[in-house]
Amino acid sequence: MNALTLDVRNVTKRYGDGETAVTAVRDVSLAIQPSEIVLIMGPSGSGKTTLLSMMGALLHPTAGTIRLDGTALSDLSERQLPPIRLRQFGFIFQDFNLLSALSILENVALVAELAGSKRKAAREKATAILTELGLGARLDFLPEKLSGGEKQRVAIARALINDPALILADEPTANLDSKIGHEIMRLLRRIAKEQGRSVVIVSHDQRIRDIADRVLWLEDGRFKDVITMTTDPVCGMTVERDRAVSVERDGEAFYFCSKGCREEFLGRLRSEDMGGCRSAVLQRAGSVFAHLASGARDGHASD
Amino acid sequence: MLLARRNLTHDRVRLVLSITGVALSVMLILLLSGYLAGIYRQSATYLENAPGSVVVAQQGVRTFAGSSSFLSSDVLDSVRTTPGVAQAVPIVMQAAVLELHDRKEIASLVGYDAAQGGGPWKLAEGRTPEADHEVVVDQVLADQHGISIGSALTILDQQFTVVGLSADTSLWIGSYVFAGAEAVQTMLRAPGVWSAIFVTPSAGVSDADIVRAIAIPGIEAFPKTDKIEADRRGIARIYDAPLGLMVGIAFVVGVLVVGLVIYTATVERRREYGALKAIGMKNRTLYRLVTRQALIAAVAGGLLGVALAFGLAALLIALRPQFPIVIEPGAIATALAASLVMAVLAALAPARAIAGLAPAEVFR
Numbered sequence: 001m002n003a004l005t006l007d008v009r010n011v012t013k014r015y016g017d018g019e020t021a022v023t024a025v026r027d028v029s030l031a032i033q034p035s036e037i038v039l040i041m042g043p044s045g046s047g048k049t050t051l052l053s054m055m056g057a058l059l060h061p062t063a064g065t066i067r068l069d070g071t072a073l074s075d076l077s078e079r080q081l082p083p084i085r086l087r088q089f090g091f092i093f094q095d096f097n098l099l100s101a102l103s104i105l106e107n108v109a110l111v112a113e114l115a116g117s118k119r120k121a122a123r124e125k126a127t128a129i130l131t132e133l134g135l136g137a138r139l140d141f142l143p144e145k146l147s148g149g150e151k152q153r154v155a156i157a158r159a160l161i162n163d164p165a166l167i168l169a170d171e172p173t174a175n176l177d178s179k180i181g182h183e184i185m186r187l188l189r190r191i192a193k194e195q196g197r198s199v200v201i202v203s204h205d206q207r208i209r210d211i212a213d214r215v216l217w218l219e220d221g222r223f224k225d226v227i228t229m230t231t232d233p234v235c236g237m238t239v240e241r242d243r244a245v246s247v248e249r250d251g252e253a254f255y256f257c258s259k260g261c262r263e264e265f266l267g268r269l270r271s272e273d274m275g276g277c278r279s280a281v282l283q284r285a286g287s288v289f290a291h292l293a294s295g296a297r298d299g300h301a302s303d
Numbered sequence: 304m305l306l307a308r309r310n311l312t313h314d315r316v317r318l319v320l321s322i323t324g325v326a327l328s329v330m331l332i333l334l335l336s337g338y339l340a341g342i343y344r345q346s347a348t349y350l351e352n353a354p355g356s357v358v359v360a361q362q363g364v365r366t367f368a369g370s371s372s373f374l375s376s377d378v379l380d381s382v383r384t385t386p387g388v389a390q391a392v393p394i395v396m397q398a399a400v401l402e403l404h405d406r407k408e409i410a411s412l413v414g415y416d417a418a419q420g421g422g423p424w425k426l427a428e429g430r431t432p433e434a435d436h437e438v439v440v441d442q443v444l445a446d447q448h449g450i451s452i453g454s455a456l457t458i459l460d461q462q463f464t465v466v467g468l469s470a471d472t473s474l475w476i477g478s479y480v481f482a483g484a485e486a487v488q489t490m491l492r493a494p495g496v497w498s499a500i501f502v503t504p505s506a507g508v509s510d511a512d513i514v515r516a517i518a519i520p521g522i523e524a525f526p527k528t529d530k531i532e533a534d535r536r537g538i539a540r541i542y543d544a545p546l547g548l549m550v551g552i553a554f555v556v557g558v559l560v561v562g563l564v565i566y567t568a569t570v571e572r573r574r575e576y577g578a579l580k581a582i583g584m585k586n587r588t589l590y591r592l593v594t595r596q597a598l599i600a601a602v603a604g605g606l607l608g609v610a611l612a613f614g615l616a617a618l619l620i621a622l623r624p625q626f627p628i629v630i631e632p633g634a635i636a637t638a639l640a641a642s643l644v645m646a647v648l649a650a651l652a653p654a655r656a657i658a659g660l661a662p663a664e665v666f667r
Contacts, residue, residue: 093581097574106305114582
């Protein structure tokens with residue numbers, strides 16, 4: 001596997017023409033570095049999946065370029081793209097999309113065979129990856145016999161079989177419970193870091209932010225300020241600034257996980273005021289805010 | 304391809320349905336074409352077994368079966384004295400309706416001279432007629448009506464005794480009954496009148512020479528093969544269109560069954576195929592995948608259909624021996640080829656469904 005860089009430059013995707021045209025992605029730029037895990041979040045209909053499809057060479061952009069290590073994918077014809085998708089990208093789908101008639105070993109080996117591996121070699125490699133992912137005892141099982149987490153691990157094995165430089169995952173935890181979802185995300189992180197692969201994940205799932213190197217917020221087809229995280233000065237919980245309950249005091253904004261925390265904060269301020277220690281409370285709160293994430297635009301994200 | 308096979312066998316009910324659909328279609332095609340081939344063969348059986356290679360009949364009589372031809376004794380004498388004629392065998396033939404067990408059976412009554420030929424070519428039982436009141440009856444007709452050697456049979460108000468049962472003389476619309484020529488002429492009140500004369504040319508004389516040489520006014524001579532072909536064309540005019548239509552319908556039903564089954568299976572697996580496209584499987588490979596599925600179903604169905612056709616043909620012939628079903632190797636090859644064409648046609652709609660599948664759809 002070569003470490004490749006995916007470079008998305010001023011990409012726009014528009015569906016339809018004239019008055020009925022819908023722009024799903026508007027002038028988006030983004031660069032994915034080797035071993036980087038990028039999480040793209042955003043509300044439904046924000047263009048996340050369209051962007052992911054274009055990054056995976058499944059859709060042509062209406063404008064802009066997508067380069068994979070210098071090769072302009074957006075300039076290639078549909079006939080030229082399948083070999084690139086097969087060898088350079090690993091796809092993980094929300095619904096797993098495993099082939100129901102094949103065993104999990106055959107599901108994974110098939111993709112290697114499509115890339116030109118001999119059947120025996122493909123099966124050996126698939127066996128090794130599945131075993132590494134903890135599915136060694138279930139090689140001959142049909143997908144229907146597996147749990148959601150196991151199916152997603154098979155999908156990960158399938159995505160890895162041809163040693164892709166980039167793994168593109170669409171809502172990989174959507175059909176999993178939170179424990180299994182976290183397990184899968186940790187697995188993806190380990191793969192990215194140990195094997196030097198880049199991972200781009202599109203998800204609604206707030207709980208998986210902690211595994212990402214970068215979190216991007218896509219809304220109305222554009223990257224907006226990346227979710228600015230802040231900490232509730234009362235309970236210490238990390239909250240999204242845009243969605244948090246806030247209060248302004250002396251020209252400074254404070255963010256809370258709930259109205260309860262805000263009331264407690266205001267109560268403390270009042271009591272400190274009475275005791276002449278208001279500035280000390282604000283100072284304490286300010287110290288908590290010292291590590292707040294800063295905003296980011298155009299895919300230059302914050303942790 | 305493993306995936307094609309697994310996709311088919313994963314849903315057993317669907318697999319059985321598609322194979323059965325093709326099998327029934329191929330079976331029907333084979334039975335119908337076998338029935339037509341049997342009729343053709345029956346229509347030619349008498350002429351093929353009659354002596355000589357040239358047929359002499361009244362002018363204008365184009366077919367042998369179902370036509371009335373009247374030749375006088377003078378014509379027979381003229382033919383016999385024609386240079387190049389080695390042998391001339393006359394027969395008299397007349398359609399007759401037999402009343403057997405309150406059922407009317409159509410028979411082709413053939414009057415012939417046992418010493419010259421033109422009578423039954425294969426006796427299953429008994430002997431040929433030696434007296435005017437003796438007849439040989441087709442074995443199938445005899446079996447159906449309990450007729451045996453020694454049974455009495457009334458033909459056109461004349462009493463006959465059955466002395467023999469002939470084999471391979473059954474017709475799809477009746478059967479042959481053989482009697483002495485004079486007996487038949489008497490019964491028809493036409494002594495000395497013949498229907499046809501079978502001519503054997505002398506050594507070194509061709510059929511064409513004989514046809515040219517028999518220049519008798521009101522009389523025509525034809526090579527026997529021409530008559531057989533004329534009879535075949537006559538039958539084709541009656542049967543080819545309806546049987547061809549039925550064969551066509553059977554073919555279309557076969558295509559629709561396989562097509563529908565494969566199309567449904569393809570549409571059901573739309574997401575899986577979309578995932579394969581997204582992963583990098585080429586359209587060409589996907590087309591091959593669905594075509595292989597259709598081919599597996601069609602070939603398995605075709606082979607089963609051939610087996611079923613033989614089985615059902617044997618059963619039909621056992622139950623109704625007068626039904627001629629002849630399944631020829633050429634028909635089997637055609638039916639199997641038809642099943643392959645069915646597969647290719649059946650794969651068109653699923654292939655279109657796959658072609659229209661955008662790989663990005665898999666994310667939706």
